[in-house]
Amino acid sequence: MECWFCLHGYTNRCIRGKSFGSLGFDGGQAEYVRVPFADGTLQRAPTTVDDSLLIMMCDIFPTGYYGANRAIQYFESQSHELDTINADTPMFQLQELKDCVFVCLGCGPVGLCSILTCLTKKVGKVFAVDAVDDRLAEAERWGAIPLKLGRDDIKAKILEATDGRGADAVIELVGNAPALKSAFELVRPAGCISSIGFHQGEVPFTAFEAYAKNLNINMGRAPARRVFNDALDVLVANSDKVREFVTHKLPVSEAAKGYEIFEKQQARKVVLVF
Structure with a gap:
C-alpha cells in the first residue's frame, strides 16, 4: 500500500486501483491472474470455508457487509456520543441496535449479504424488500421480514412498525432512482441512508429535502480490503446459511x-x- 487513500483505509479510492474484468484490466474470469500491488490486496484464504463461498469475498460479501455496517456504525457512534453526554446528567434515551428498524431495498446477492450482516450484528428488525419470491423466502428463513414489491404497501408496513416515524436506516442496493427515492421516503427524520447501488443518474430528491429531514447519507463503492476480515468473520459464522448461495x-x-x-x-x- 503506497497511496494516501490506501494508507488511510480508503482502498476503494486508490489512485492506481483497477477492477478485474474491466475495460482497463483483464482477467475477471481467468483461471489465473497477475495481481498488481499484491502485498496490499491479497488475503490468505481460510481452509474452513468452501472455495465456492470464498468467491463471494471477492466482491459481493464485503460490499453487502459495508452497506449494512455503515448504517450500523452510524447508530453505534450516536449511542457513544449520547452516552458521553449523559455521563453526569442523563438527558437522552439511547437507541440501541436491538431497538432499530432497518430496511434493505433489494435482495439480490449483495442485498442478501447485507441482510445477513444486519441479522448477525443483532439489528432489532430487518425488513427485506424485493419482487422475487425466492430471494424473499431466503431472507425470511434467516430472520428478516419480507415485503414484496407490487403486493405489500411497503411504506405503510414500515410506518406501522415504527409508530409512524419511518425506518431508522435504509440500505439501498438496487442502483436506480426509484429505489433511492423509496429509501428517502421510508427513512425517518435524522435517520440514515446507506446506498451502495451503482447509480448513474440524478439523485431523486433535492438538497433542501435532505436538509429538512436531517439525513445522514453514505454513498459509493466498498473499501473491500479494509472491511475484508470483519466481513469474512460474518461469512464464516454463517457458512451453514449461505451454503446454497451458489445455485449454478x-x-x-x-x-x-x-x-x-x-x-x-x-x-x-x-x-x-x-
Missing part, C-alpha cells in the same frame, strides 16, 4: 448462459469453472 456451477464455455439465467433472476450466484 457452469463451465466457462457456458458463461453467456450464466449471465442469461442471472439476468432472468433464475439464479442467485453463478460460478464458472475451468
Whole structure:
C-alpha cells in the first residue's frame, strides 16, 4: 500500500486501483491472474470455508457487509456520543441496535449479504424488500421480514412498525432512482441512508429535502480490503446459511448462459469453472 487513500483505509479510492474484468484490466474470469500491488490486496484464504463461498469475498460479501455496517456504525457512534453526554446528567434515551428498524431495498446477492450482516450484528428488525419470491423466502428463513414489491404497501408496513416515524436506516442496493427515492421516503427524520447501488443518474430528491429531514447519507463503492476480515468473520459464522448461495456451477464455455439465467433472476450466484 503506497497511496494516501490506501494508507488511510480508503482502498476503494486508490489512485492506481483497477477492477478485474474491466475495460482497463483483464482477467475477471481467468483461471489465473497477475495481481498488481499484491502485498496490499491479497488475503490468505481460510481452509474452513468452501472455495465456492470464498468467491463471494471477492466482491459481493464485503460490499453487502459495508452497506449494512455503515448504517450500523452510524447508530453505534450516536449511542457513544449520547452516552458521553449523559455521563453526569442523563438527558437522552439511547437507541440501541436491538431497538432499530432497518430496511434493505433489494435482495439480490449483495442485498442478501447485507441482510445477513444486519441479522448477525443483532439489528432489532430487518425488513427485506424485493419482487422475487425466492430471494424473499431466503431472507425470511434467516430472520428478516419480507415485503414484496407490487403486493405489500411497503411504506405503510414500515410506518406501522415504527409508530409512524419511518425506518431508522435504509440500505439501498438496487442502483436506480426509484429505489433511492423509496429509501428517502421510508427513512425517518435524522435517520440514515446507506446506498451502495451503482447509480448513474440524478439523485431523486433535492438538497433542501435532505436538509429538512436531517439525513445522514453514505454513498459509493466498498473499501473491500479494509472491511475484508470483519466481513469474512460474518461469512464464516454463517457458512451453514449461505451454503446454497451458489445455485449454478457452469463451465466457462457456458458463461453467456450464466449471465442469461442471472439476468432472468433464475439464479442467485453463478460460478464458472475451468
